[in-house]
Amino acid sequence: xxxxxxxxxxxxxxxxxxVIYIIRNRLLQLxxxxxxxxxxxxxxxxxxxxxxxxxxxxxDVPEATVPLKxxxxxxxxxxxxxxxxxxxxxxxxxxxxxxxxxxxxxSDLKPLKNAFRSLQKTRRMYNSxxxxxxxxxxxxxxxxxxxKLELEVKEYFG
Numbered sequence: 001x002x003x004x005x006x007x008x009x010x011x012x013x014x015x016x017x018x019v020i021y022i023i024r025n026r027l028l029q030l031x032x033x034x035x036x037x038x039x040x041x042x043x044x045x046x047x048x049x050x051x052x053x054x055x056x057x058x059x060d061v062p063e064a065t066v067p068l069k070x071x072x073x074x075x076x077x078x079x080x081x082x083x084x085x086x087x088x089x090x091x092x093x094x095x096x097x098x099x100x101x102x103x104x105x106x107s108d109l110k111p112l113k114n115a116f117r118s119l120q121k122t123r124r125m126y127n128s129x130x131x132x133x134x135x136x137x138x139x140x141x142x143x144x145x146x147x148k149l150e151l152e153v154k155e156y157f158g
C-alpha cells in the first residue's frame with residue numbers, strides 16, 4: 001500500500017467518525033426535546049386538572065358526574081407516574097368536560113377554556129416530536145446507534 005492508499009483510508013475513517021458523531025448528537029438532541037415536551041405536557045395535564053376541579057361548580061349537569069369523579073380520583077397522583085390508560089382516562093375526562101362548556105360564552109369559563117386549549121397545543125407539540133423521534137430511532141443506520149445509546153421508543157399520547 002502506498003501513502004495515498006493510507007491517506008484515503010484515513011480520510012474514510014475520519015468521515016465515518018464525523019457522521020457517527022453528528023447522528024449521535026442529533027439523536028441526543030431529539031431525546032432531550034421529547035423529554036422536555038413530555039414534562040411540559042404532563043405538567044399541563046396536572047394544571048388543567050386542578051383548574052377544572054377548582055371550578056367544578058360550572059359542571060352541574062349529569063353528564064359531568066363521571067368525568068369529575070375520574071379527575072377527583074387522580075387529583076393527588078403524579079400524572080407522569082400513572083399507566084398510559086389512566087393518563088388517557090384523565091385526558092378523556094378533561095375533553096368531555098371541555099365539550100360541556102365549549103359552546104357557552106361566559107367570561108367565568110375563560111380560564112377553563114384557556115387551560116384546555118393550552119393542553120391541546122402542548123399535546124400536539126409533544127406527539128409530533130415523539131413521532132419524529134420514534135421514526136428516527138427506528139431507521140437504519142440510526143437504529144444501531146440508538147440501541148448503543150440505550151434510547152427507547154417514547155409513548156405517543158393519542
